[in-house]
Amino acid sequence: MRKSIAILLTVAALALPIVDATAATRATTRKIVVTKRFAGSIASVDRWGSLQVTIVVRKTTTITGTKKKVTRRMTAVSVPTYPNHTDRSVFINQNALPTLKAEALRAQSANINLVSGATDTSYGFAQSLQAAILKAKRA
């Protein structure tokens, strides 16, 4: 799996302008903005599951006279979120007597930006993000 991970994912690459002469004649400037969502490949994280990254790309087409410039900008990237965790973990605060806290992790449905200790998940994340960016470039 390691070898299949793309090396470079860069938003800067998305933003490279593509200049394309068109048949327009007058030097008026027109802007067309399209926002689209692209889903990455479903990356197998390990034997327990998989993840999929989604990005939102804003494509701006600026037409001035005969020149057309296209810029793409990634405006959002999905992150893995995790379901409520209420079942097995038992929390013991070492400063107090051991206490069961079954509801200790109530807030897991909220967004999480990054995960510590998640080497495997990060691999899957990189792979899926790369696929989403490649799709956006082709659009």
Add this chain to the structure above:
Amino acid sequence: MTVIATTQLPGVRRVEQIMGLPIVVDVRDDDEPGAAVEQLFDWLRWVDATFSTYKDDSEISRINRGELRREDAHPHVRYILERCEELRQETGGYFDMNTPAGSIDPSGLAKGWAVDRAAAILDEAGFHNYAVSAGGDMRVRGRAVPEVAWRIGIQHPLDTQQVAAVIETAAELAIATSGAYARGEHIVDPHTGRPPSGILSVTIVGRELATADAYATAAFAMGPELAPHWTARLEGYEAMTILADETVFKTRGFPDE
């Protein structure tokens, strides 16, 4: 799976595979950190080229072959080797760059240190809201978006789809987790040469990632009897230790919700 609830996410997000790890740089300031991010990745590639034991021409490989004396090595290399020795003593030998084969492998410290200095590159360029993660060990600063602080999940060691805790922080913070599940990182107890049993993961939170990472590796190698007690005595660093029976020990100041 949720898309962050803004269509105007500022800054830049970039992932590269360096040091055998996915390096995630996520800057959320309004200004585009283009040059600083280039400088940051150049720095990490230099660290990889200098410290990797997988590259024949790295300074560490040359030291291991006896072609380079430690005192002639790059000042950064000399610093890391000295710091490894300090940490070996501080951890009772549980953090040890010396391999059973007689060579040295300081990459466990170099990685966290490289991320600390990567964060400094962003600081110096005037950025205040960012995360830099190397394979799940990270430095965060500021806020993910103006209204929301960074939310960092700590991997549940038995279920990759879940987290065992969430840290929400707008402070400058390093977070490192060592566990049996991490790819390519098989931590062994240097005293026995075997992986510890009865312990699933140790998370250390504090100011420097280099130190947090070394402490997490050492505490994990210590195993279930020693780790909770050893981490409770650390100064400036808080810890969460998860044992195989799913008992969770947290130090008093561990900053999860």
